Amino acid sequence: MTEETIGFVGTGLMGHGMAKSLLKAGYPVTVIAHRNRAPVDDLVGLGANEVNSLADLAAASSVVHICAPGSPQVEAITGSLLPAMRHNSVIVDCSTSDPTSTVALEQKLEENGSHFVDAPLGGTPVQAEVGQLSTMVGASEAIFQRVEPVISAWASAIVHIGPSGSGHKMKLLMNFLSLGYAALYSEAVTLSAKVGISTEQFDSVIRGSRMDCGFYQTFMGYAAEGNRNAHQFTLTNALKDTRYLEAMADSVSLVNPIGNAIKNSFALAVATGGDGPEDYVPHLIDFIARQNGITRT
Numbered sequence: 125m126t127e128e129t130i131g132f133v134g135t136g137l138m139g140h141g142m143a144k145s146l147l148k149a150g151y152p153v154t155v156i157a158h159r160n161r162a163p164v165d166d167l168v169g170l171g172a173n174e175v176n177s178l179a180d181l182a183a184a185s186s187v188v189h190i191c192a193p194g195s196p197q198v199e200a201i202t203g204s205l206l207p208a209m210r211h212n213s214v215i216v217d218c219s220t221s222d223p224t225s226t227v228a229l230e231q232k233l234e235e236n237g238s239h240f241v242d243a244p245l246g247g248t249p250v251q252a253e254v255g256q257l258s259t260m261v262g263a264s265e266a267i268f269q270r271v272e273p274v275i276s277a278w279a280s281a282i283v284h285i286g287p288s289g290s291g292h293k294m295k296l297l298m299n300f301l302s303l304g305y306a307a308l309y310s311e312a313v314t315l316s317a318k319v320g321i322s323t324e325q326f327d328s329v330i331r332g333s334r335m336d337c338g339f340y341q342t343f344m345g346y347a348a349e350g351n352r353n354a355h356q357f358t359l360t361n362a363l364k365d366t367r368y369l370e371a372m373a374d375s376v377s378l379v380n381p382i383g384n385a386i387k388n389s390f391a392l393a394v395a396t397g398g399d400g401p402e403d404y405v406p407h408l409i410d411f412i413a414r415q416n417g418i419t420r421t
Contacts, residue, residue: 128151128187133190155167167319178201178205183208183210189218193361210238226242227290241267265284313413
């Protein structure tokens with residue numbers, strides 16, 4: 125049994141599996157009430173303790189995980205946690221956040237005798253449920269050594285990138301690639317249809333070739349096979365992440381035309397109706413198709 129006590133804020137698609145993995149590893153876990161009762165009730169049934177306020181969660185925890193949509197939410201949650209946090213406790217932000225905000229939060233917590241770690245996620249909700257996520261961590265060496273055993277409960281691949289903010293920088297670079305694939309696949313399959321080659325024919329050539337990859341397969345799980353839940357990452361989160369990437373590029377005066385083009389593909393989708401909680405990244409293909417006079421069935 126570990127001496128660390130875990131708080132968990134955000135038991136959604138990814139957070140539920142992560143918190144369950146922490147319980148399975150023997151950590152005491154405290155969760156907070158949420159509008160979606162199902163994951164909270166499940167975790168309580170597995171032994172988690174539920175509280176009704178972030179202050180109570182902070183008081184009960186030495187390591188608090190946050191899984192939130194982005195930096196504004198992480199900042200607000202941290203602000204509510206901080207007054208009740210124990211000395212030398214740690215916040216582990218598993219969201220995809222703005223690195224500038226991350227560094228500022230780390231400095232604020234250090235001034236108050238606590239620590240802030242960025243550990244954004246790689247993987248799917250299925251991998252979260254079995255503790256097989258990947259993560260790229262931003263933290264001092266000493267704090268990384270402290271939290272690595274905790275993170276190991278839910279991640280099978282852990283890379284310490286560097287100081288605070290480094291994990292979020294690396295996550296934005298990773299999402300630059302994956303979301304770039306989505307934009308590229310959407311245009312390629314739409315062009316394929318315009319020139320008389322079906323999605324199935326396109327897929328039969330690419331799948332298994334050197335251009336195949338895991339992301340291609342989950343994307344085509346919807347585009348070719350019709351599984352709307354093949355890749356459960358929302359279009360709104362994709363747009364948020366490409367905006368964070370743009371800001372990171374701007375901060376170092378980088379010319380970033382491909383990143384801007386990818387961002388605009390997702391901005392188009394969100395602006396024309398792709399802003400719901402079940403509008404996922406592979407669905408981008410539908411919006412690109414409609415812009416080109418094609419209705420996908």
